[in-house]
Amino acid sequence: MEDTALQAAEQLLGGLPPSPAVWCSGLRKRYGRRTAVDGVSFTVGRGEVVGLLGPNGAGKTSVIKMLLGLVRPDAGEVLLLGRPGRDPASRERVGYLPELFRYQPWLSAAEVLAVHVRLARASVPAEEQRQALALVGLADRAGDRVNGFSKGMQQRLGLAVALVARPELVVLDEPTSALDPLGRADVRDLVLSLKARGVAVLLNSHLIGEVERVCDRVVILDKGRVAASGSLAELLGQRELRLRLGAVNAAAEARLAATGSLHRSGDEFTVVLPAEDDGSTVPGLITDLVGLGVQVHAVEPGRISLEERLLGILRHEEEQR
Template structure:
């Protein structure tokens, strides 16, 4: 008797067969391809194909290895290995497992005990509570990324290393990850975050290390790296004495009627009001005054273009 495939999923009678045959199928494909990563892709493709076939479960074990060898040879002949390597930008979990099963598997691999309730809560934390029973083969890249976050957090580690955790996420997903990182910080968990999204780094990190060509270009707390603050003004009728007064307050840059003055990290409370009063007294028409802080992106570009200061080395 043959079991029909579940809607959108793997035949129930083949799940145990797939789990037991997985190492052997990967080994067969690896001997043909010479690379385990590509062999795992072949194994997943074989399993997806058999999951929708009518092959009886009792006969599937022998055919899986044959199919893996045949498919691996096809990869070599057609050049699909290169295409797969260029097109694969994200690690993929075993597609026949559900999100809950992936989490349970990694709990076992970690050699720790995490109650099922806590595992469900972890999936809920990353926004996958309602997808816990769905097979990850149908997950989008963003959902796979969320599942990866759950895998990293489920054992409640004291240190979490995250590499581009917001990759493939929409704006809401990025905000969720940001809130999650801040929650980890409140729990006393150390997070090492690698990211090219400088705005996200500035929002959640206490200390920053800037790398340039594999070397540390600068490091320190945000206050140490960002240093002073800025005062942005839009002015009319700026005379030479007025411009000299602006320059006396800090390093001055000008673009048309827009003026930017760099201020100390902790300027005196009277610095800005006194400057504006002096400008008005000198006949300047003040249209806008905006105190601001130099962004981490601006500082990063400045460091990479000109090199770090001695304080930032």
């Protein structure tokens, strides 16, 4: 009877979707009188890339350290890959690149990887360790000592360490901070390849353009709280139309304003398109403008950038205080 019940429970659980790679609720942390993190909650799905954004001091690194058990939260709960964050086993399949790190300068790149494989108690063949170095562009420097590495090369080695033990979740804290443009492009491609393999990625970066290129969703922190979160489509849903026009009379300007929020600078006009636009708004607008005698020199579709959205959210939060 018990075996039958156990089999039924296993079948039921087996039919459920996998738990999120990261689940946290109500995280709080104070350092003395300063509240660093105040009620932060979010998730990272399996195979999803989530960006953690916010100004310096927003609490991003503190949140990451609480997720990984490096800092004990004053309140809140964490699950990593379905296990409680307080359980060391929850971090067995997690790769981590901290913002600040230093490896033993007398070790070679290959030896650094071997040490971390042993610390992770993982079984990773030497060939697979060499592949991890090749993945970050250090295949020909495997035998070189770390004390001869540039900051960018050490950053690449840190990425290899984060990836070597076949993680299901990778947490990257400022992974491109010491890299040149080519290195940043390599990291971007690497994150996208991890996503394609079903690996979840939590990315903390000040390079908003990189976040916009690789992330499915974004969590914006400000003063320790979640100021906004959502998919890029949700956060950047506002579409714009930029036009360069001549002979704009009062009737034409009123027609532009009737379409949506309007901004004018000389002969250049920016109109916010309605969210419910079915594709007919722009052709109808241009037809009406021409009918009103307006000379249409240029029409350019646009979308608010993540940087503009981030600044708008943070300024709004500041005004509310």
